[in-house]
Amino acid sequence: MSRSPDQRRKRTRIAWPAAVLLLAGGAAIVQSTTPAAAAETTLRAAAAKAGLFFGVAASPGRLSSIVGQEFNQLTPENDMKPSTIATSSGGLQNTGNADTLVNHAQTNSMLVRGHTMVWHSQAGALQGASQATLNTFIGNALTRWGNKVAYWDVVNEALDDNNTGNRRTQWPHSLNRDANGDGDLFDATDTDVIRDSFTRAKQVVQANGLTTKLCINDYDVEGLTVRGGTANRKANALYDIVRNYRQLIDCVGFQAHFNDNPNSIISDDLQANIQRFADLGVEVHLTELDIDDDLSNNDIGQGQADNYRKVVRACLNVAKCTGITVWGIADSESWRASERGLLFTGSSGNYQKKAAYTAVLDELNKGRGGSSSTPPVPPSDPPSSSPSSPPAPAGCTATVSLNSWTGGFVATVTVTAGSAPVNGWSVGVTLPSGATVSNSWNSSATGTSGAVRFANASYNGRLGAGQSTEFGFQGTGSAGSLTPTCTAT
Ligand code: XIL
Numbered sequence: 001m002s003r004s005p006d007q008r009r010k011r012t013r014i015a016w017p018a019a020v021l022l023l024a025g026g027a028a029i030v031q032s033t034t035p036a037a038a039a040e041t042t043l044r045a046a047a048a049k050a051g052l053f054f055g056v057a058a059s060p061g062r063l064s065s066i067v068g069q070e071f072n073q074l075t076p077e078n079d080m081k082p083s084t085i086a087t088s089s090g091g092l093q094n095t096g097n098a099d100t101l102v103n104h105a106q107t108n109s110m111l112v113r114g115h116t117m118v119w120h121s122q123a124g125a126l127q128g129a130s131q132a133t134l135n136t137f138i139g140n141a142l143t144r145w146g147n148k149v150a151y152w153d154v155v156n157e158a159l160d161d162n163n164t165g166n167r168r169t170q171w172p173h174s175l176n177r178d179a180n181g182d183g184d185l186f187d188a189t190d191t192d193v194i195r196d197s198f199t200r201a202k203q204v205v206q207a208n209g210l211t212t213k214l215c216i217n218d219y220d221v222e223g224l225t226v227r228g229g230t231a232n233r234k235a236n237a238l239y240d241i242v243r244n245y246r247q248l249i250d251c252v253g254f255q256a257h258f259n260d261n262p263n264s265i266i267s268d269d270l271q272a273n274i275q276r277f278a279d280l281g282v283e284v285h286l287t288e289l290d291i292d293d294d295l296s297n298n299d300i301g302q303g304q305a306d307n308y309r310k311v312v313r314a315c316l317n318v319a320k321c322t323g324i325t326v327w328g329i330a331d332s333e334s335w336r337a338s339e340r341g342l343l344f345t346g347s348s349g350n351y352q353k354k355a356a357y358t359a360v361l362d363e364l365n366k367g368r369g370g371s372s373s374t375p376p377v378p379p380s381d382p383p384s385s386s387p388s389s390p391p392a393p394a395g396c397t398a399t400v401s402l403n404s405w406t407g408g409f410v411a412t413v414t415v416t417a418g419s420a421p422v423n424g425w426s427v428g429v430t431l432p433s434g435a436t437v438s439n440s441w442n443s444s445a446t447g448t449s450g451a452v453r454f455a456n457a458s459y460n461g462r463l464g465a466g467q468s469t470e471f472g473f474q475g476t477g478s479a480g481s482l483t484p485t486c487t488a489t
């Protein structure tokens with residue numbers, strides 16, 4: 001298997017300003033005494049360092065070298081949709097294109113987002129199918145690719161247009177039944193295509209020991225508000241669904257097709273909306289990002305590059321926003337070519353970077369912390385009276401979530417302080433023989449194989465009681481099942 005540029009690159013650490021001078025009144029001046037870490041030069045490397053994936057929608061005819069160079073996640077734009085792969089009884093057919101894309105992703109160390117199982121559009125032979133047939137298809141699709149698909153969109157576009165906050169009425173939503181007429185589909189006696197599809201998917205994941213994460217995906221759900229400041233009822237309806245089915249749903253996709261539609265704008269509360277979903281415990285992805293360049297009337301704000309920067313920053317600022325996928329490489333090949341909404345011009349493998357590309361790369365290079373000039377959390381105030389004995393050391397715990405593919409893996413580790421605050425932490429894992437850490441983020445690694453230890457970075461060591469932070473690492477070989485141990489330092 002060929003190794004990607006960011007796997008080959010030696011592990012680098014983000015350099016943070018070394019000194020913070022606290023002035024009277026609380027203002028802080030940052031003195032940078034260490035040179036900034038060299039900026040990464042591809043989207044995937046910059047994203048990996050920040051602890052998220054940066055992906056692209058792809059088709060077999062568009063697998064030019066740029067796909068593996070710039071992106072570390074791939075979503076089949078059309079080739080895993082029921083219209084391509086489903087038979088009317090829920091079997092699989094015509095999986096060749098999907099296989100090509102999955103193989104390309106594996107060869108280039110890219111995660112795959114499977115897209116999509118239950119959808120009113122491009123339903124093909126499943127149009128009008130029963131829940132039982134949908135369940136058969138869900139089982140077949142999940143087991144066909146197993147852990148080669150890290151995330152699957154189980155349900156796509158369940159909610160209606162025009163900010164009604166209602167479910168769609170067309171199939172498969174006609175499978176829904178509000179048994180007691182109380183206006184929701186959350187009661188045990190209701191039938192709900194969302195709940196029933198995720199229930200089936202979760203069963204299949206568990207029965208087969210898969211690590212595949214199960215996502216719900218929709219559009220016009222990005223902000224807390226829509227144009228004019230009206231509440232985003234569609235986003236609120238999605239939030240209710242995820243909250244009610246939290247045990248079944250692992251991840252939420254905001255499609256992020258931003259354009260002139262009053263419900264499709266980039267609002268200032270995008271980050272707050274990502275955060276409230278993240279606070280439910282799910283991962284959030286921006287799954288189909290494109291941004292209308294809006295040269296016609298500039299009503300989503302002037303400057304496509306700045307708009308991209310704003311959207312990428314909103315994701316970076318939320319630790320559980322773990323991936324961004326652009327819906328194609330070049331404007332001319334986009335499903336919405338007239339909006340010129342992507343990061344490259346050109347076509348057929350001959351692509352040129354736009355200002356939007358440079359803005360995204362730059363923002364990713366600033367990392368989760370905001371920017372290389374963002375002050376780290378200043379030291380806490382000295383205690384007003386000297387304690388007679390130092391406070392008891394506080395404990396911490398660590399849990400790991402693994403995405404593995406043949407020959408590689410990404411581990412995301414959540415560190416949580418115990419009942420008392422911690423000033424620093426260190427997490428140990430023992431890798432099976434043959435596995436090697438190639439890259440890590442939000443921590444400083446000691447060792448690359450066998451017993452490896454990850455200490456907090458300068459900016460994420462202090463945790464309040466019960467507070468969590470995340471770090472991650474990428475490796476080659478097989479991680480097996482990792483058991484992390486956390487030590488407060
Ligand atoms: C689009 C593809 O980009 C087009 O090539 C195809 O003709 C129609 O579907 N929401 C989704 C995606 O979830 O699957 C859609 O993709 C775009 C809108």
